[in-house]
Amino acid sequence: MSHHDEFQIETTAVHAGERRPGPEGSVVFPIYQGTVYSVDEGTDYHDIKYLRLNSTPSQVYLHDKLAILEGSEAALATASGMAAITAALHSVLRAGDHLLIGDTLYGGTHDFITHHAADNGWSYTFVDPHRPDTWEPAKQPNTKAFYVESITNPLMRVGRLGEVADFTTEHGLVSIIDNTFATPVNFQPIKAGFDLSIHSATKYLNGHSDLVAGAVMGSADRVNAVRKTLNHYGGSLDAHAGFLLARGLKTLALRVKAQNANALALASALEAHPKVDVVNYPGLESHPDHEIARALFTGSGGTGDVRHSGFGGMLSIRPAGGLEAAKSLCELVQLPYSAPSLGGVESLITRPAVTSHGGMTAEARAAVGVTDDLVRISCGIEAVDDLVIDFMRALDKL
Numbered sequence: 361m362s363h364h365d366e367f368q369i370e371t372t373a374v375h376a377g378e379r380r381p382g383p384e385g386s387v388v389f390p391i392y393q394g395t396v397y398s399v400d401e402g403t404d405y406h407d408i409k410y411l412r413l414n415s416t417p418s419q420v421y422l423h424d425k426l427a428i429l430e431g432s433e434a435a436l437a438t439a440s441g442m443a444a445i446t447a448a449l450h451s452v453l454r455a456g457d458h459l460l461i462g463d464t465l466y467g468g469t470h471d472f473i474t475h476h477a478a479d480n481g482w483s484y485t486f487v488d489p490h491r492p493d494t495w496e497p498a499k500q501p502n503t504k505a506f507y508v509e510s511i512t513n514p515l516m517r518v519g520r521l522g523e524v525a526d527f528t529t530e531h532g533l534v535s536i537i538d539n540t541f542a543t544p545v546n547f548q549p550i551k552a553g554f555d556l557s558i559h560s561a562t563k564y565l566n567g568h569s570d571l572v573a574g575a576v577m578g579s580a581d582r583v584n585a586v587r588k589t590l591n592h593y594g595g596s597l598d599a600h601a602g603f604l605l606a607r608g609l610k611t612l613a614l615r616v617k618a619q620n621a622n623a624l625a626l627a628s629a630l631e632a633h634p635k636v637d638v639v640n641y642p643g644l645e646s647h648p649d650h651e652i653a654r655a656l657f658t659g660s661g662g663t664g665d666v667r668h669s670g671f672g673g674m675l676s677i678r679p680a681g682g683l684e685a686a687k688s689l690c691e692l693v694q695l696p697y698s699a700p701s702l703g704g705v706e707s708l709i710t711r712p713a714v715t716s717h718g719g720m721t722a723e724a725r726a727a728v729g730v731t732d733d734l735v736r737i738s739c740g741i742e743a744v745d746d747l748v749i750d751f752m753r754a755l756d757k758l
């Protein structure tokens with residue numbers, strides 16, 4: 361379907377990329393399981409229809425759907441979020457290039473950069489996405505790109521993303537953003553001026569905690585460059601996982617809007633509770649990035665686009681009573697599973713010090729605010745009252 365700008369995101373999620381009529385009249389786009397297809401003489405290697413080359417009918421359908429949802433010209437699905445991140449960086453950076461990179465990153469991204477950048481001949485400087493005055497001094501003559509995340513884990517910080525896009529345009533750099541936590545329902549980076557947007561589709565895009573996938577979005581030229589890189593590294597998405605991801609995408613807007621609402625209600629209730637010392641949620645006025653987040657995500661200070669609708673489904677808290685209270689809370693809540701990862705329909709609760717940030721030393725964790733008593737919550741789509749009451753009952757028992 362075309363003319364998606366006329367529709368709200370719930371409609372777009374259902375109809376974007378769908379073929380009408382579908383193959384054999386099918387309403388649901390089928391899984392093309394075949395790896396090989398007949399080839400016309402003279403077809404470019406990267407355009408031969410082959411599963412690893414990301415060119416089979418099911419893959420092209422999924423790419424169309426992803427691109428329209430993210431508000432970009434093109435998209436590429438990958439075998440994981442890390443495959444998306446590494447393919448994007450390998451397509452942009454050459455040996456000898458320098459990267460500006462946000463100082464709070466998903467653990468896998470942080471490890472990739474610190475363990476593998478040097479092997480590839482890349483240098484990098486960590487910068488604070490909240491401090492535009494520090495970017496120019498950190499820039500070098502060989503700086504090629506600037507990489508940030510839209511909402512960082514686990515304190516849910518939101519950097520000066522509009523300024524990042526402006527800075528990269530001004531200095532001819534490629535801007536790359538990991539938009540996993542915000543999702544296109546809340547933030548569409550390409551429309552905000554970023555060159556490449558990346559997702560761990562394992563999280564909200566699929567939304568059911570049952571597959572690993574990634575995605576890269578941007579202009580056709582940039583995404584095609586990432587696709588050629590990915591084709592060589594061999595990180596294409598399996599046909600069945602691609603089918604499940606497309607199915608998950610159809611309910612993305614419904615799910616994320618419910619998760620936005622649940623997280624805001626839960627964050628507000630927790631903030632008012634005497635047994636909670638700190639709540640980190642960008643939708644709360646007390647959050648240091650509330651104003652930036654409001655402008656970027658809800659459109660009130662930006663485009664006014666009604667599709668930009670909330671502050672995401674992730675929050676973290678520090679209960680009064682320290683580590684023991686944090687451990688007890690994780691056990692006392694009935695609805696959330698005690699598990700890492702995020703973005704599924706079921707709520708999850710975890711202590712980042714022993715999961716996502718478990719590979720860091722206690723000092724390094726403390727330096728980035730990941731204290732041992734920090735509890736992170738990924739809100740699912742349960743009824744808001746059930747979720748809030750569950751936490752209130754658990755806190756009362758502390």
Ligand SMILES: *Cc1c(COP(=O)(O)O)cnc(C)c1O
Nearest residue numbers: 440441442466538540560562573
């Ligand atoms: C999970 C995650 C990734 C990595 O994604 P995988 O699908 O596990 O490879 C990257 N960035 C963020 C923000 C994530 O949450």
